[in-house]
Amino acid sequence: MSDFKVIGQRVPKVDARRKVTGHQEYADDLRMPGMLYGKIVRCMEYAHAKVTKLDLSQAAKAPGVVKVLGPKDVTQKGYNSGVLDLMVPEPVGQMLGDIEDQLVFTDHVKFQGDAIAGIIATSEEAAERAAELIQVEYEPLPVYLTAEEAKKPDAVQFTPLKPGNLAFALPIQMFPDGAAYAWGDSEAGFAEADLIVEETFTLPKVKQCQMEPHTYVARYGDGGRLNCWTSTQMPKCIHNKLARLFELPMSRVxxxxxxxxxxxxxxxxxxAEPQVCAMAMAVQGKPVKVSLLREEDWLGSESRHPGKYKMKIGFKKDGTPISMDAHWISEGGGYYTHASGVQFTLGAWLAGTYKWTNFRFKGDRYYTNTTPCGAYRGYGNPQNNFAMEQLIDRALNQLGIDKVEWRKKWHKTVGDDGWCMGVTYASCGLDECLDKGAKAIGWEDKIKKYAKQTGSKRRGVGVAVMTHTSGAMPMLLEHTTCTVKINEDATAELIFSCSDLGTGAHTSLQQIGAETLGFPLEDVHVRAQDSDISGFDIGAHASRTLYVGGSAVIEACEDAKRQILERAATALEANQDDLVMENKKVFVKGSPDKSIDVATICYQGVYNWVMPDTGNWIGIPGQIQGYSSYFAKHNSPPWSACFVEVEVDTETGQVKVLDCVAASDVGKAIHPPSVEGQVEGGIQQGFGQSCMEAMIYDEKGLCLNNTFADYRMFGPSDMPKITNILVEEHDPFGPYGAKSAGEGGQVAPTGAIANAIYNALGIQFTEGPITPERILKAIKEKGLQA
Amino acid sequence: MKKRSISLTVNGTVHDLEVPVHRTLLQVLREDLDQVETKYGCGTGECGACTVLVDGEKAILGCLTLAASMDGKSITTVAGLEKDGQLHPVQEAFIEEHAIQCGYCTPGMVCKSVSILAKNPKPSEEEIRHNLEGNICRCTGYVKIVQAVQRASERI
Structure with missing residues (x-):
């Protein structure tokens, strides 16, 4: 498939010029006449408390204040900020047991940063000053930061709907075998094993740290319509959820x-859409903007799921992975949110990577008095990678088996069950990823070279692999619509709802549209910004935008192309099968002089009259529009291998990453620089999770590091040279053979860097992040390898 | 509320302003002058999203700079780097190297890059990385940003 015209080209991104000149508009840049400013009042003093008194009267009288809102002044309906309820069939939803336990403003504070009131004023400063005048009294409640504390019989219940503060466990109705995702008999497997290793890993609570703080504008007016401007990843789900929460028909949202x-x-x-919209509904006709401060964004928006991961794996002497038994217990924060989703997918990807003869996974999530956990790139997979890839390396060291060779031999591949049993892998380029990656980092030489080291600086190399997903079929709804509108000059607008998170998704979709239509790239414009215009799309999650969205674009463009060819066949008096469309011309195969311009067909579709002299139309009237309402047929998992080389200073505990090779099978790379960018950004986040990043809470549940100064990430000097290898193993289901690239980029680096540190020191770190303090402590306690 | 009269040049246009003494340059740019191309990322000088240039080459943080202290100064924002439709070499290089993802750090990152090259037109990779510390990008892993500064350096 080397005859692509647009696909695979390193074209400038659709939004690059606007972004590099500062002209791209973000929510905080919106200016509207009569705009008011909202401030969400949050409880910052306690992580768990009852509001016993809330006096807003002084704040209401403050200069510039338009309105103050307490819990009773807004809708009493509950909501769930997550969206899984919209994505599964009702019987599955009932088994999962998702609940709506969030309120716009609460009088039971469940984490530091919980919203208790709202202030609307004529300026941001006036709203902030008024917030200081609110008189609030709290009755402190016991603070639960771990699952062990939250599940104690006498613990305060977060909701009567989830006894024991157990938000979620894999449901027994779905998994009759002990409420575990399982096959075979893991205990019998361990009985046969020659080697068993087990460990409990601790995964940190990490934050997405997106650069734009959450900001919104909402206006209730226009004849009873609720308008909400938001940089959401899921505009159509928000559309549905806001309509439900405020009891409006969707046509009025x-x-x-x-x-x-x-x-x-x-x-x-x-x-914060619920809070912003509630404020807008209280001051009808006026736009209200709410811009979260960074320190507020940190606490008030969701984080990754932290937790304890108990893992036990068994092998035969020859390396056969005979059994895996894993139990993930997550501390999920103050509300239900994504309790069912992440706990489920963790097990799915754990199951999807290697050929365990027997397998068993359980996943629980408890309520705790911390920022609620939600979605973060990888949705459980990076947690798996840190634990599983390290534990496998520990076993392979004992078995004396090479880590690259073992992974090549035992990873799942084409024909094997994927992360969801019954959906088998359709493509897999992981062997090539491992071969090319190992060669690029110099695996064999370095493994030998670093086997015996002396001195204070120790080097090591590590490898980890991963498989992920492209969309969430069959577990979740996978539906995207696309309309392609052909203008009278034979240019096109692609209209859909998928957000572009900066990943290059819209650029790639534009390329797919242009390729399918046979139009030059500049003649295809992407429009995806408005629920009034766009059809349904489940949203930019599960690494699906290009994969599912791309297929919808192809289908819509093929629909439009078919209409063009039908009309050309009539005009040229030819059989449609004999027509070729190229360079915006349709001609009869073998007779290039017998042709019609696509622009003529499109023009006649729009501008057409019955001619008085003949009584006939000119050509065929009717504007050409293609449409697709596409449901994904597969989840085409991508694969990747990450190799990392580190140098650990055993006197300071500092880890310096010397080299990183990422080899990724993403199927066809539609826009290669975007794919590379996803891999490179994923490495920064994966390294961070393993070595630097963690939200730290004191015993009262107050966060100690909700700022960039205190929450360190890999900076430009910390990042190593990266060799980015793309393995383009064609996938039969993906649009032009493409699989996903976005989420997967973060997964393997988490395990690979941990394994490199293990290789350097001979000490395995079960608690993340692997900070210099933990390294020094471990060296002191355990000593270095010889 | 104490105020001060200042004369502030932004992208070549002189503004005579009465600013409260506690008002930051970022607030004045975004809210008083409606020049929203410079971004708020943290408000505490930790992320660099609000980086602008003083006298065309020195990078400062708009969120930590009091507008009152900028009397008589000339500020260039990312929007001011484009002249008559012609992009600055750093802007061109950011596009060509695909160094932009979500774009929120980009205005600050571009201004910082211009300041790095103003100080040393041929910086080493290590110098580029060192000088970019303080400007956070969460999308790119900095790979393509560093490449963009290198590419721009060849043209300046």
């Missing part, structure tokens, strides 16, 4: 997507 200043899952579902 209008969601306008603003540019997404970084997503990574943090804008998946609703964040």
């Amino acid at each position: 209008h969601v306008i997507q603003t540019t997404v200043g970084g997503g990574f899952g943090c804008r998946l579902g609703m964040i």
